[in-house]
Amino acid sequence: MNVAGAPEANGRRRAPRSWELWSLPNDLIRYLLLAELGAGLWMVAALLSETVTRSELIRFGVLAVLLAAFQQISPRIERMRIRMADSHQIDMTSVWTFAGVIALPAGLAAVMALLVSVFMAVLRLRAGIHPYRQVFTAATVVLSCLTGSAIVHLSAGPLDHLSGGAGAAAMVLLAMVIYTAVNTSMIAGAIFLAARPLPVRALFGTAEENALEVATLCLGGMTGLTVVYTPWLTVLSIIPLVVLQRGALIKQLEVAATTDPKTGLLNAVAWRQIAQKEIAHAARDRYTVALMIIDMDRFKEVNDTHGHLVGDAVLIAVAEGLTAELRQYDSIGRFGGEEFVAVLPEVDLETARGISHRILNRVRELEVFSPDAPAVPLGGFSASIGLALYPDAGADVEALLHVADSALYAAKSAGRDRVESITR
Numbered sequence: 365m366n367v368a369g370a371p372e373a374n375g376r377r378r379a380p381r382s383w384e385l386w387s388l389p390n391d392l393i394r395y396l397l398l399a400e401l402g403a404g405l406w407m408v409a410a411l412l413s414e415t416v417t418r419s420e421l422i423r424f425g426v427l428a429v430l431l432a433a434f435q436q437i438s439p440r441i442e443r444m445r446i447r448m449a450d451s452h453q454i455d456m457t458s459v460w461t462f463a464g465v466i467a468l469p470a471g472l473a474a475v476m477a478l479l480v481s482v483f484m485a486v487l488r489l490r491a492g493i494h495p496y497r498q499v500f501t502a503a504t505v506v507l508s509c510l511t512g513s514a515i516v517h518l519s520a521g522p523l524d525h526l527s528g529g530a531g532a533a534a535m536v537l538l539a540m541v542i543y544t545a546v547n548t549s550m551i552a553g554a555i556f557l558a559a560r561p562l563p564v565r566a567l568f569g570t571a572e573e574n575a576l577e578v579a580t581l582c583l584g585g586m587t588g589l590t591v592v593y594t595p596w597l598t599v600l601s602i603i604p605l606v607v608l609q610r611g612a613l614i615k616q617l618e619v620a621a622t623t624d625p626k627t628g629l630l631n632a633v634a635w636r637q638i639a640q641k642e643i644a645h646a647a648r649d650r651y652t653v654a655l656m657i658i659d660m661d662r663f664k665e666v667n668d669t670h671g672h673l674v675g676d677a678v679l680i681a682v683a684e685g686l687t688a689e690l691r692q693y694d695s696i697g698r699f700g701g702e703e704f705v706a707v708l709p710e711v712d713l714e715t716a717r718g719i720s721h722r723i724l725n726r727v728r729e730l731e732v733f734s735p736d737a738p739a740v741p742l743g744g745f746s747a748s749i750g751l752a753l754y755p756d757a758g759a760d761v762e763a764l765l766h767v768a769d770s771a772l773y774a775a776k777s778a779g780r781d782r783v784e785s786i787t788r
Contacts, residue, residue: 388496388558389557389558391557392554392557392558395553395554395557396496396499396500396503396554399500399503399504399507399550400499400503402503402507403474403502403503403504403506403507403510404503404506406474406506406507406510407471407474407475407478407506407510410469410470410471410474410510411471411472411474412471413471414469414470414471414472416469416471416472420467420468420469420472421472422595423467423468423591423592423595424464424468424472424475426591426595426598427460427463427464427467427468427476427587427591427598428476428479430460430587430599430601430602431460431479431480431483432483433602434460434602434605434606435483437602437606456576456580456605456608457480457483457484457505458505458543458577458580458581459580459581459583459584459587459601459605460476460480460584460587461473461476461477461480461505461508461509461584462509462512462539462540462543462580462581462584462585462588463584463585463587463588463591464476464477464509464513464588465509465512465516465539465543465584465588466516466536466539466584466585466588466589466591466592467588467589467591467592468513469513469517470509470510470513470514470517473509473510473512473513474506474509474510474513476509477502477505477506477508477509478502478506480505481498481501481502481505481506484498484501485498485502500554501551504546504547504550504551505547507547507550508543508544508546508547508550511542511543511546512539512540512542512543512546513539515535515538515539515542516535516539536585536588536589537585539585540581540582540585543581544577544578544581576608579608580605580608583601583604583605583608586601587601621634622634624697624698626676626679626680626698627680627682627683627698628680628683629683629686629687629696629697629698629704630695630696630697630698631697631698632697632698632699632700632705634697635695635696635697635699635705635707636761638695638707639655639695639705639707639761640760640761642695642707642709643707643754643759643760643761643764645709646709646710646754646755647755647759651709651710652710652711652712652713652753652754652755652756653707653708653710653711653754654707654708654712654713654715654716654751654752654753654754655706655707655708655751655752655753655754655757655761655764655765655768656705656706656708656716656720656749656750656751656752656768657699657703657704657705657749657750657765657768657769657771657772658682658686658703658704658705658706658723658747658748658749659702659703659704659747659748659749659750659772659776660678660679660682660702660703660727660745660746660747661746661747661748661776661780661781662746662780663675663678663701663702666678666745670734670742674732674734674742677732677733678730678732678745679698679702681730681732682704682727682730682747683696683698683704685723685726685727685730686704686706686723688726689719689722689723689726690706690708691708693709694706694707694708694709695707705765705768712753713751713753713756713785713787716751716753716785717751717783717785720749720751720783721783723747723749724746724747724749724781724782724783727745727746727747728745728746728781729743730745731743746780746781747781748772748775748776748780748781748782748783748784749772749775749782749784750767750768750769750770750771750772750774750775750783750784750785750786751768751771751783751784751785752764752765752767752768752771752785752786753785753787756787757786757787767786770786771784771785771786772784774786
């Protein structure tokens with residue numbers, strides 16, 4: 365996992381002078397510099413203390429050739445993934461870095477990590493990623509490799525004497541856990557210091573991102589063992605890696621096409637499509653569907669008083685509250701501005717009203733923090749909800765939205781912070 369960050373909005377490359385390191389918070393600067401200094405010193409110490417054998421140099425060469433071949437096969441895919449990434453970017457290079465942990469001595473594994481970072485730096489510079497982030501990412505990977513390699517050699521001794529059985533599997537698994545823990549915690553620490561406070565998801569990534577990282581590490585572990593025992597078969601690792609990378613890009617494209625980038629909910633187009641399918645299923649199987657529109661009260665005052673950063677934080681918190689209150693198979697979307705929509709299959713009007721009241725209570729209890737230092741907790745938010753029920757209020761999404769919107773207007777007119785429904 366790497367700190368990717370968002371590229372420039374217009375897609376242009378940043379000028380080389382825009383390191384922007386010194387504009388960061390002081391504690392973050394110290395954190396970055398300490399990590400980079402520690403990685404550099406440990407790598408030099410490891411290289412000076414090791415005697416590298418001919419077979420280890422051959423393994424290093426095999427991994428370097430495979431890395432170069434992979435980078436030539438799929439640079440365009442990786443550039444697209446980098447441009448579409450948020451604060452987390454699973455670049456899949458841990459196949460080669462973790463393979464180095466398994467197959468190489470610590471110092472040489474760190475050099476492999478540095479070589480991988482140089483390859484990736486070329487792609488990231490073109491995508492507009494800040495140089496200081498690339499340096500820090502390289503330091504985290506080097507430190508992860510050094511700690512993982514220490515586990516390998518402390519627990520297993522010389523790798524050439526390992527059997528291919530349970531002992532090797534346990535060693536690879538332990539090294540993988542340590543490698544992941546170091547890499548993930550260091551990046552989470554940097555993200556937290558850069559933009560605190562943040563929810564856990566923002567610090568450690570989504571379940572899908574972490575699953576992709578684990579899959580990449582597993583492939584790296586198998587590649588490392590293959591380099592040790594049957595080097596000629598290591599070329600087979602490129603094919604599944606390319607397929608995995610393409611699959612990850614397709615997933616990113618799907619998410620970008622259907623997801624609201626600010627809240628992580630469905631966007632309006634995707635939500636309408638899903639809602640219409642849900643109503644078609646309800647018509648076929650003869651069950652009711654509730655549709656709700658949730659609109660934040662006096663949201664413009666929040667932006668005008670506290671700024672758009674606080675407004676965005678409120679929207680994100682509301683989205684998380686909706687996700688928590690509704691069921692996994694309910695479809696939730698952001699309709700635009702401060703307005704959200706949800707479709708709830710197999711729910712009658714009374715149940716929908718009960719759910720709506722829970723949502724209103726959660727909004728009342730919301731607390732976000734100002735971007736000032738020190739951060740100040742802000743609350744006192746409220747929302748209004750309009751409900752419509754299929755088939756009583758309409759036979760399609762547009763008709764239900766019209767009725768729910770009328771109910772929302774009635775809730776606003778009646779004093780806000782309430783739920784209303786219109787029956788026909």
